[in-house]
Amino acid sequence: MFNGLSGTYSLVSVVAEHLKMLLDAGVSTKVLVSEDCPDSDRRGVFADERLEWVRITNRLNGRRIVWHDYSQPDGELHEGFFAEADAIAADLIRALADVDVCMMHDILYQGWHLVHNVAVRRAQEALPGVRFLAFTHSAPVNRPPAPRYPFSCRYTPMPNTVYIYPTQSGIPALARQYGVPEGKCRVVSNSLDLLAMAGPDVRALQSRTELLKPDILIVYPARFTTGKQFEKVAALGGVIAKKTERQVRIVFCDFPCLDTDAAAYKRIIRATGEVCGLAEPDMVFTSELGYPDGFPRAGVMDLFSLSNLYVCPSSSESFGLTVLEAASRGNFLVLNEAVPALEELGKKLGAYFMRWNARNFGFDTREHYQPSEMGYLENHAVKIVDAMRDSAVLRAKALARRAFSPGWVWYHQLQPLLE
Numbered sequence: 001m002f003n004g005l006s007g008t009y010s011l012v013s014v015v016a017e018h019l020k021m022l023l024d025a026g027v028s029t030k031v032l033v034s035e036d037c038p039d040s041d042r043r044g045v046f047a048d049e050r051l052e053w054v055r056i057t058n059r060l061n062g063r064r065i066v067w068h069d070y071s072q073p074d075g076e077l078h079e080g081f082f083a084e085a086d087a088i089a090a091d092l093i094r095a096l097a098d099v100d101v102c103m104m105h106d107i108l109y110q111g112w113h114l115v116h117n118v119a120v121r122r123a124q125e126a127l128p129g130v131r132f133l134a135f136t137h138s139a140p141v142n143r144p145p146a147p148r149y150p151f152s153c154r155y156t157p158m159p160n161t162v163y164i165y166p167t168q169s170g171i172p173a174l175a176r177q178y179g180v181p182e183g184k185c186r187v188v189s190n191s192l193d194l195l196a197m198a199g200p201d202v203r204a205l206q207s208r209t210e211l212l213k214p215d216i217l218i219v220y221p222a223r224f225t226t227g228k229q230f231e232k233v234a235a236l237g238g239v240i241a242k243k244t245e246r247q248v249r250i251v252f253c254d255f256p257c258l259d260t261d262a263a264a265y266k267r268i269i270r271a272t273g274e275v276c277g278l279a280e281p282d283m284v285f286t287s288e289l290g291y292p293d294g295f296p297r298a299g300v301m302d303l304f305s306l307s308n309l310y311v312c313p314s315s316s317e318s319f320g321l322t323v324l325e326a327a328s329r330g331n332f333l334v335l336n337e338a339v340p341a342l343e344e345l346g347k348k349l350g351a352y353f354m355r356w357n358a359r360n361f362g363f364d365t366r367e368h369y370q371p372s373e374m375g376y377l378e379n380h381a382v383k384i385v386d387a388m389r390d391s392a393v394l395r396a397k398a399l400a401r402r403a404f405s406p407g408w409v410w411y412h413q414l415q416p417l418l419e
Contacts, residue, residue, distance in 0.1 A: 001056065001107065001116050002033045005041035011137055015105055017191050019045045021410040027418070032095055034058045057091045060084050071111030073144035073151050081115060081150075088119035093126050101131045101418050108154065108178075109136045117153045124158060132161040133417055135188070140165070140173040155179065162417060164188050186417060191409040192400055194306060201291075201299035202306075205251070209284045212405045214249040215398065216240060216388075217307040219331075221253035221300045221322055222314065224287070225260050229336075231272040232313035232356050234283055236334070238276025239377040244385045248278060251303060252285045255294030262287070276377070304329035308398050309388065316359040317341040323349070330397050332388050334380075338365050352387060354380055 005012050022029045023045070031046070035055040042053070058065045065084050070077075096102055107113050107120060124132065143155045157178050163185045165174045175182045195206055202211070211217060218237055222228040230252060241248040250273070256262065266285060273283045286295040295303075304310070310326035311334045320335075320342050327333055333351035335342040338358035346353060354376075358365050369376040388394050402408060 092123035234273030242277025
């Protein structure tokens with residue numbers, strides 16, 4: 001029952017995330033708001049043409065209904081309370097007549113919404129086929145011993161209703177507040193839409209390749225030359241996927257080099273990755289996804305915010321600015337120890353080192369692996385994943401990206417409640 005849609009009100013953001021999930025899944029959706037919610041507040045997903053915008057009355061006998069705070073378990077009702085509830089209930093019955101599921105946010109919880117709480121319960125009696133999901137977004141309150149009606153509506157169950165809280169730790173208290181078994185309660189976490197915070201280029205890239213679901217996301221921005229040894233990134237990524245059973249995706253943010261046969265080199269890179277354990281879709285080149293002249297620098301920084309592993313096997317660097325960029329966004333760094341600049345910078349940053357062919361000051365080096373290069377990669381792949389798993393920061397970053405993304409929350413928590 002929003003009277004406004006200010007983004008500073010956290011519940012507005014939560015509802016917006018749910019609306020995006022519903023619309024992305026192709027679910028026909030209505031939004032019920034107070035008739036006093038101004039059209040000028042409709043921005044972002046609230047302005048999506050696929051939404052049916054429904055205003056619920058906030059008038060009785062031509063006069064605006066004034067909401068009162070009934071947070072206490074007892075007290076005196078204002079004059080006209082039940083008449084207001086009946087007027088709102090009649091409008092809710094009209095609005096929900098063709099609805100399968102009604103999602104309520106804090107309606108049964110907030111003392112300010114006691115009149116709507118009573119109205120919803122009266123409407124429910126006329127809508128036995130509608131299922132209700134009652135979201136609570138604040139700490140559950142203690143259930144008083146013998147609350148009287150209508151104050152009791154904040155502490156008693158409503159038929160055909162599932163009660164929802166954002167964390168499992170709050171479920172026992174939620175069940176006690178409404179006097180329902182914990183089996184009638186569910187968790188739907190608040191989600192973090194990292195892509196909504198990213199720039200348009202990253203959002204466009206997400207529409208072409210999945211960036212949030214992989215366990216390990218590697219982003220490698222570099223000029224497309226053999227000296228950057230793109231195939232070594234593909235090889236290590238493939239061995240990590242095969243040896244540790246992690247889902248790995250590599251985004252090559254490549255920009256052209258006139259001295260390189262791009263098509264031939266890409267075939268080598270893809271073939272190397274596939275031999276080592278990657279599927280072809282797990283290696284993407286931004287030059288093939290609408291950015292032939294290179295992915296924008298701001299977009300690369302956004303990608304580093306999503307990625308968690310940075311591999312730089314480059315054979316030559318004067319400094320390695322991209323290493324700093326990856327580090328600044330919380331990536332695990334794997335650098336070519338045989339390159340002096342990478343060794344110097346990597347030691348300062350606590351990087352993990354491997355050795356690949358390199359060009360040094362006045363001479364080149366070539367690596368010889370015992371018993372084989374594949375064995376070398378397998379040994380380091382396990383160590384790298386173990387080190388990433390041991391890092392609380394990297395674990396938190398991966399969890400925030402994957403397990404609290406809108407897609408994960410929708411698929412694992414919200415969608416099952418609608419089916």
